[in-house]
Amino acid sequence: MDTTHQKTFERYLYAGAIMRDADGVAALFTEDGVFEAPLVPPGHPLPRRLEGREAIRAGIGAYHRHPAFQVTVDAARSAYVRHDTADPDVFVVEIDTVLAGAGGPPVTMSLVQIYRLRDGLIAQLRDYFAPPDPAQRIP
Known part of the structure; x- marks a missing residue:
């Protein structure tokens, strides 16, 4: 297990999905880092x-x-699998995240993230997810 990959993913997850801290997310990227969400x-x-x-x-x-x-994010009900690659700067994470809104049943959103690191920071992150329609709220 690559601890740098694990720590990077955990920090990104915590800053973004858990804390919703844009400053914390941005700090994980290189100055010229790129975030891509191709399915949006x-x-x-x-x-x-x-x-x-x-x-x-x-x-x-x-x-x-x-x-x-x-x-x-219901962290206790969410799950992920991290895959290291032959390139030591690249790893992939498959995620099933459980989202809870103001009421009603939780919703599971599945996604894949591909990370490319440089000097311990995220140089590129491709986040493949189909976001909920902004006109609709999660129940």
């Missing part, structure tokens, strides 16, 4: 591509503040 539809509050730490901070922050995405 055009016009979605989260841009498909954010380039540079400041753009990541602003874009992730706006996404986290959007009323349609005010959900809580």
Whole structure:
């Protein structure tokens, strides 16, 4: 198990999904880091591509503040599998995250993230997920 990969993933998960801390997320990226969400539809509050730490901070922050995405991750019911690759700077994580909203049953969202590191920071993160429609709230 690569502890750098594990720590990077845990820090990203904690700063983003748990704490919703855009500054914390941005700090995990290189200054010229890139966040990509290729499956996000055009016009979605989260841009498909954010380039540079400041753009990541602003874009992730706006996404986290959007009323349609005010959900809580049920960490106890969520799960992931991390895969190291032949490239020591690249790893992949498959995630099934359980989201709870203001009421109603929890919703499971499945996603895949591909990380490319440089000097211990995220140089590129491709986050493959189909976000909930911003016009609909998680129950």
